[in-house]
Amino acid sequence: MRIKRKGIVCSMILILVLLVGGCGGQPDNGSSPGNEAEKQAGSTEKAQITMYISGPEQMIADLEKAFEKERGDVLNILTMGCGPLAQKINTEAEAGNVQADIIWGAEPILYIQLQQKGLLEQYKSAEAANLKSELQMGDGYYTICNSRFGVIAYNKEKVSKEEIPSSWHDLIKENWKNRLAMADAGQSATALAITAGLLEVNGDSWSYIEDLKKNGVLLTKQNNEAIERVSTGEVDATIAPHDGILREIKKSKKSGVESKMALVWPKEGSLSIQRPIAIMADAGRSEAEQSVCQEFIDYVISSEAQTIMAKYGFIPVRADVAIPEGVPSNVKSINLDWQQVASQGKEIRSNFEKIMLAQ
Amino acid sequence: MLQAQLLNISKQFAGAEAVDNVSMDIFPGEILAVVGPSGCGKTTLLQLVAGLLKPDRGSIQVAGRTLSAAGEVLVPPEKRGIAMVFQNYALWPHYDVFANIAYPLRIKGYSRSKQKQTVEELLEAVRLKGMEGRYPHELSGGEQQRVALARALALNPLLLLLDESLSNLDAGLRKEMREEIKRIQRELSLTIIHVTHDQQEAMAIADRIAVMNEGKMVQVGAVEEVYRFPRTEFTARFMGDSNLLRLNKDSPAEMKLWEMARPKVIEGGGQPLQHTPEILTVRSEDIKLDDVPGQLTGEIVERIYHGSNIEYRLKFMDRILRVKTPADKFFEPGQQAGFTIEKATRVRADN
Amino acid sequence: MIKHAYWSRLLVIAAVAILSATILYPLLVLILFSVGIGANGISVSITAYQKAFTDPKTLVSIYNTFYVAGAVSILAILTGGGLAWMLTRTDLPGKRLFKGLIFIAYIIPSYVMAVSWIELLGRNGYVNRLLCGTWKWIDKPIDIYNLEGIILVMSIHLFPLVFITMSSAWRMNDLSLEKAARLSGAGPIKTIWTVSLPLILPSVLSIGLLIFQHTMACFGVAAVIALPTGNYILTTRIYSALNHLNLPIATASSIILLLCSGLVFGIYSLSLGKKKYINVSSRSEPPELHGLGKWRIPAALAVLAVLVITTVIPLGTIVVSSFLKQWGMDISLAGLTLNNYQIIFANGGMGLRAIRNSIVFGVAAASAACAIGVAVAWTVNRTAFKGRQLLEFTATWPVAIPGTVLAVAAILAWINPPFKLYGTPWILVITYVAACLPFAVRSVSGSLQGIDLELEHAARISGASRWRVFRDISLPIIGPGLKNGWIMSFLMVLREIPISILLYTAGFETIGVLLFSMRSDTGGLEAVSAVAVIIIAVTLGGNLLLERFGKSRMEGI
Ligand SMILES: Nc1ncnc2c1ncn2[C@@H]1O[C@H](COP(=O)(O)OP(=O)(O)O)[C@@H](O)[C@H]1O
Ligand SMILES: [Mg+2]
Numbered sequence A: 001m002r003i004k005r006k007g008i009v010c011s012m013i014l015i016l017v018l019l020v021g022g023c024g025g026q027p028d029n030g031s032s033p034g035n036e037a038e039k040q041a042g043s044t045e046k047a048q049i050t051m052y053i054s055g056p057e058q059m060i061a062d063l064e065k066a067f068e069k070e071r072g073d074v075l076n077i078l079t080m081g082c083g084p085l086a087q088k089i090n091t092e093a094e095a096g097n098v099q100a101d102i103i104w105g106a107e108p109i110l111y112i113q114l115q116q117k118g119l120l121e122q123y124k125s126a127e128a129a130n131l132k133s134e135l136q137m138g139d140g141y142y143t144i145c146n147s148r149f150g151v152i153a154y155n156k157e158k159v160s161k162e163e164i165p166s167s168w169h170d171l172i173k174e175n176w177k178n179r180l181a182m183a184d185a186g187q188s189a190t191a192l193a194i195t196a197g198l199l200e201v202n203g204d205s206w207s208y209i210e211d212l213k214k215n216g217v218l219l220t221k222q223n224n225e226a227i228e229r230v231s232t233g234e235v236d237a238t239i240a241p242h243d244g245i246l247r248e249i250k251k252s253k254k255s256g257v258e259s260k261m262a263l264v265w266p267k268e269g270s271l272s273i274q275r276p277i278a279i280m281a282d283a284g285r286s287e288a289e290q291s292v293c294q295e296f297i298d299y300v301i302s303s304e305a306q307t308i309m310a311k312y313g314f315i316p317v318r319a320d321v322a323i324p325e326g327v328p329s330n331v332k333s334i335n336l337d338w339q340q341v342a343s344q345g346k347e348i349r350s351n352f353e354k355i356m357l358a359q
Numbered sequence B: 001m002l003q004a005q006l007l008n009i010s011k012q013f014a015g016a017e018a019v020d021n022v023s024m025d026i027f028p029g030e031i032l033a034v035v036g037p038s039g040c041g042k043t044t045l046l047q048l049v050a051g052l053l054k055p056d057r058g059s060i061q062v063a064g065r066t067l068s069a070a071g072e073v074l075v076p077p078e079k080r081g082i083a084m085v086f087q088n089y090a091l092w093p094h095y096d097v098f099a100n101i102a103y104p105l106r107i108k109g110y111s112r113s114k115q116k117q118t119v120e121e122l123l124e125a126v127r128l129k130g131m132e133g134r135y136p137h138e139l140s141g142g143e144q145q146r147v148a149l150a151r152a153l154a155l156n157p158l159l160l161l162l163d164e165s166l167s168n169l170d171a172g173l174r175k176e177m178r179e180e181i182k183r184i185q186r187e188l189s190l191t192i193i194h195v196t197h198d199q200q201e202a203m204a205i206a207d208r209i210a211v212m213n214e215g216k217m218v219q220v221g222a223v224e225e226v227y228r229f230p231r232t233e234f235t236a237r238f239m240g241d242s243n244l245l246r247l248n249k250d251s252p253a254e255m256k257l258w259e260m261a262r263p264k265v266i267e268g269g270g271q272p273l274q275h276t277p278e279i280l281t282v283r284s285e286d287i288k289l290d291d292v293p294g295q296l297t298g299e300i301v302e303r304i305y306h307g308s309n310i311e312y313r314l315k316f317m318d319r320i321l322r323v324k325t326p327a328d329k330f331f332e333p334g335q336q337a338g339f340t341i342e343k344a345t346r347v348r349a350d351n
Numbered sequence C: 001m002i003k004h005a006y007w008s009r010l011l012v013i014a015a016v017a018i019l020s021a022t023i024l025y026p027l028l029v030l031i032l033f034s035v036g037i038g039a040n041g042i043s044v045s046i047t048a049y050q051k052a053f054t055d056p057k058t059l060v061s062i063y064n065t066f067y068v069a070g071a072v073s074i075l076a077i078l079t080g081g082g083l084a085w086m087l088t089r090t091d092l093p094g095k096r097l098f099k100g101l102i103f104i105a106y107i108i109p110s111y112v113m114a115v116s117w118i119e120l121l122g123r124n125g126y127v128n129r130l131l132c133g134t135w136k137w138i139d140k141p142i143d144i145y146n147l148e149g150i151i152l153v154m155s156i157h158l159f160p161l162v163f164i165t166m167s168s169a170w171r172m173n174d175l176s177l178e179k180a181a182r183l184s185g186a187g188p189i190k191t192i193w194t195v196s197l198p199l200i201l202p203s204v205l206s207i208g209l210l211i212f213q214h215t216m217a218c219f220g221v222a223a224v225i226a227l228p229t230g231n232y233i234l235t236t237r238i239y240s241a242l243n244h245l246n247l248p249i250a251t252a253s254s255i256i257l258l259l260c261s262g263l264v265f266g267i268y269s270l271s272l273g274k275k276k277y278i279n280v281s282s283r284s285e286p287p288e289l290h291g292l293g294k295w296r297i298p299a300a301l302a303v304l305a306v307l308v309i310t311t312v313i314p315l316g317t318i319v320v321s322s323f324l325k326q327w328g329m330d331i332s333l334a335g336l337t338l339n340n341y342q343i344i345f346a347n348g349g350m351g352l353r354a355i356r357n358s359i360v361f362g363v364a365a366a367s368a369a370c371a372i373g374v375a376v377a378w379t380v381n382r383t384a385f386k387g388r389q390l391l392e393f394t395a396t397w398p399v400a401i402p403g404t405v406l407a408v409a410a411i412l413a414w415i416n417p418p419f420k421l422y423g424t425p426w427i428l429v430i431t432y433v434a435a436c437l438p439f440a441v442r443s444v445s446g447s448l449q450g451i452d453l454e455l456e457h458a459a460r461i462s463g464a465s466r467w468r469v470f471r472d473i474s475l476p477i478i479g480p481g482l483k484n485g486w487i488m489s490f491l492m493v494l495r496e497i498p499i500s501i502l503l504y505t506a507g508f509e510t511i512g513v514l515l516f517s518m519r520s521d522t523g524g525l526e527a528v529s530a531v532a533v534i535i536i537a538v539t540l541g542g543n544l545l546l547e548r549f550g551k552s553r554m555e556g557i
Helices: A002-024 A033-042 A057-071 A082-094 A108-116 A126-130 A168-172 A189-201 A207-214 A223-231 A242-254 A287-300 A303-311 A338-356 B042-050 B097-108 B112-125 B141-154 B171-188 B199-205 B223-228 B233-239 B252-264 C006-034 C047-054 C056-089 C095-107 C110-121 C126-134 C147-172 C175-183 C188-216 C220-225 C234-243 C247-272 C293-322 C339-382 C388-400 C403-414 C425-450 C453-461 C466-495 C498-503 C511-522 C525-549
Strands: A049-053 A075-079 A102-104 A143-155 A180-183 A218-220 A237-241 A261-264 A270-280 B004-013 B016-026 B031-035 B057-062 B065-069 B082-085 B159-163 B192-196 B208-213 B216-222 B242-246 B278-283 B287-290 B296-305 B309-316 B319-326 B336-341 B345-348
Touching: A049 A082, A049 A287, A057 A075, A057 A287, A057 A303, A082 A108, A082 A189, A082 C234, A082 C247, A082 C403, A082 C498, A102 A287, A108 A189, A108 A270, A108 A338, A126 A287, A143 A189, A143 A223, A143 A242, A143 A287, A143 A303, A168 A207, A168 A237, A180 A189, A180 A223, A189 A207, A189 A237, A189 A270, A189 A338, A207 A338, A218 A223, A223 A237, A223 A242, A223 A261, A237 A242, A242 A261, A270 A287, A287 A303, B004 B042, B016 B042, B016 B057, B031 B171, B031 B199, B042 B057, B042 B082, B042 B159, B042 B192, B042 C453, B082 B141, B082 C453, B097 B112, B097 B141, B112 B141, B141 B171, B141 C453, B171 B192, B171 B199, B192 B199, B199 B208, B199 B223, B199 B233, B208 B223, B208 B233, B216 B223, B216 B233, B223 B233, B233 B242, B233 B278, B233 B345, B242 B252, B242 B319, B252 B278, B252 B296, B252 B309, B252 B319, B252 B336, B287 B309, B287 B319, B309 B336, C006 C247, C006 C339, C006 C388, C006 C403, C006 C425, C006 C466, C047 C056, C047 C247, C056 C095, C056 C147, C056 C188, C056 C234, C056 C247, C056 C293, C095 C147, C095 C293, C095 C466, C095 C525, C110 C126, C110 C147, C110 C220, C110 C293, C110 C525, C147 C188, C147 C220, C147 C293, C147 C425, C147 C466, C188 C247, C188 C388, C188 C425, C220 C234, C234 C247, C234 C403, C247 C388, C247 C403, C293 C525, C339 C388, C339 C425, C339 C466, C339 C511, C339 C525, C388 C425, C403 C425, C403 C498, C425 C466, C425 C498, C453 C466, C466 C511, C466 C525, C498 C511, C511 C525
Parallel strands: A049 A075, A049 A102, A180 A218, A180 A237, B016 B216, B031 B192, B031 B208, B082 B159, B159 B192
Antiparallel strands: A102 A270, A143 A237, A143 A261, A143 A270, B004 B016, B004 B057, B057 B065, B208 B216, B242 B278, B278 B345, B287 B336, B296 B309, B296 B336, B309 B319
């Protein structure tokens, strides 16, 4: 008995040692970013900046690789959803010790709020001059680095030819009952933006959202979940950003199945949602780090980076980069006044939740 | 020289005195039996001696060392050299018999071979040879009890505490174990405090008896003395089949019996009692029956065999008396029998 | 009690210090921040609390939360308790298989479990496709998007916890008590009802409470199953507030959650009263099994049916999905691929690293939580320190706090020097420990309460110091409980998502981060299923390894 118990203890210790040893052995394989982060802590001459990013991981990896080609490993990237990103940055701000140098990946609303709190650093990139005129916003506190459109996606197998929606208002018709999904404006900032857009389309009236609820719209936590539900046939159509829809279609193709999803650019116009990038105000950055931050902003809006992002479905912010495949050249876009949306954000969310709350 | 001494020990649980101002001397090499009905505080008393409980008041000395005093445990239980066999044996379920018995030796740092040798000796002493590898749940009650005893003996204790250790055994095994304990006690000249609610067992095993009631020590003395000369009503009741007689002018039966017993009172066990109200106690074997009507006559109402003797219920007027006779005295229920009281003792009434 | 020995005082100080650091300090910081006392100056305001308490949506959420948590507790107890009784007390055949299945049900992360139920019972789920489409048995698909859906998934996710706890409770039960009842004229059913059940009532209530609180604080399942149809629970509101930078409202809502949880704890404590009577004495016999007689096979089939529905089908769905080209597609040979596993392990080595990190963190956090759990349980049950009950109360607190809130509190607490742990893996470990503690403390405390004090007294008498008594006697006897607590904690870390995502640092990704990154559009749900399969495989492998090396006599699971 005693010996047996010793056996357990020994094997546990053995496993522990192996695991910890395995972990301790990590610094030997130099490619790990964690290891880089540790090194950086000890040495001052090497600049490394921390970025919180929400976005397609493969695209981020591509950009990181391209950016670091000449500079070496200067980016310490943490990827997360836009929800956790907002939670994390906000909590850090509350604690008065923001850790990120650059944040990239949510809607302008977050940036406007952060700017109001004085947490963003102004940087007017020389490249910004190349941005399309309507995207020149933020006064350098944030820079728009790509944009996307809120559109409709539907499942080709489930939706007959006659039924294919052509406008936002088609979706609130009787025949779409229990066939719709969208992300919850209470959970997702992108969904909040989309909601604001839908209000705009509907002349600032909540009746559209109410009708969606009447049609039994399924809410999801994130936009890509809503897209996924169309792709798997769980619902027949959704309102979501176009880039995610395109990527999902592409992904299906890559894994060898024909996607059942198709995209509609609504008559009234597609909801234009920009994705900004910003440098956090931080006195603690070294000069070298500061310049890496600025270089990265420059890079993201350069034509090289914009071309990479276009491959992932994002609409480039520059006129000199071709729009992605699958996006018509004459998309009618509905633009929002983000300052106004930001100031009404709370109210929009609260109304949305009130309407959606199950009776 | 005393082996152990308790002085004015008290212990309260939730406001009630579980042990109330108990003083007691224990002599080297003796078996002292503490008897009392269950719930009277016996286990509590042992735990106080063992140092598992902190006394509220009083002090405990063993072999000249003060172990507990003034509400403090001065010497922790593991340093006292006192062994205890628990009411439920408390064998460790995850250890086999060997490991259970060897545990105190392991603590003392005995070598493995020394442990083995000692355990073997102990197993022989408690007649459990060859059971080393068994686990407690694979043993019968009696075997578990003997393992517990062996484990206690392994400590080579200054004082051995036995808590109702024989109560869970069947009659035959109990007798055997009792003799076993006595034998081992003699061989090792152990000092033992043996706690039990069974006065027969106490008398059979002990040199001296201490009677407890409601936390108080009622009487301490040699077995025979306590048996023959109970000093209180409680002791008299508890120690044997006694008939208690009160001076009660309203009851003619009581008065008649009282008159008969009064002259037979023997003053024993020290000073005569001066307490009032006085109660006389007459043991069942101290009433003599006769088949012819005698000075007083009653009617046999019930007969109970005990093998070596017979117990009768004798109706005298409105009273029932218990009478014990040798097995050859034979009466039928319904029969009239004369009786005489041969001995009586005076005891103090409980209030 | 004996006066506090030096080391027991030390133990208490250590327990208090660790609980303060891992639980009290972060929560205190969080609450201070929520009323405006923080790094950005002091401007005390409780408007957030007023708002949170008066918002009518809060009321609905509270109602929903109680409904779900109550139903889950009852269902999980009935299923887990019933199975525990069948598997420990009767001569049911196939016990090993059943136990294995139940264990697997416990390993599957709740989020993955929820997703797999959607794959089955969603509007276009496999089951609905069969029932509505192929077989045309029903007209309208079965709807899983409601509170009952959460109840179904959470009950299935949590009944193994009840099973584990109650199996040991049933095992500890003294059988002679049941026999006495039978001899007193009670039939077998009546015996169970009047004797066996009341005897294990304390364990039932204790595990029921844990499940109630745990369900209250869960979000992942609610987010995919009830959120879609606008069924909000309290945690939905907390997440929503956090996503929109409203820390005060999020904290206030968490406080509401804590209050509700505290209320339940209060009811529990009252109803428990002094009913603490489970005893392991030295005389505990190996349990004697009830013969099921002619019911043996039907009972086994019934158990099998329950486990097939709760475990085998979801598990099968997950495994199959992990090989599908696209989640939810019709199952055919042509649709199979190994691609999902390749994605996990390609991903810049992140997949392997995440698994290894999670195992290391899991072992570390579970061991630490169990060690603290032992210290706390010991202090509460074996010493006379004033306020010792508070220790256990504090240690079990985090179960009522959603993972995200724990993580946010940890960020606030550990971001500024001199306690700067944020940005290091340590903050993950500390927060995991906080999240595991309730499970560890409950299991250890439960088994420590069960030990007959005489067993410890006997060891002291035998010359053992308090420490040796603990090491030689108590520890081995609470071993099974400790092992259960350890496994619960370890699995908890392995499956954890929100804490991981908010607190990980580059290079220290965990399985939670991996799950998330697979979830976002790199891999899709089919890759999430593959991660789940890997988690199950790793856990089962580890368990087999442990069993191989030491099958202890007093078995746990
Ligand atoms: N731990 C305790 N807490 C409260 N009361 C107790 C405790 N232990 C014993 N008692 C009470 O003290 C009295 C004496 O108990 P005990 O010493 O066990 O009696 P005995 O061993 O003579 O049967 C009883 O009334 C019992 O209820
Ligand atoms: Mg007793």
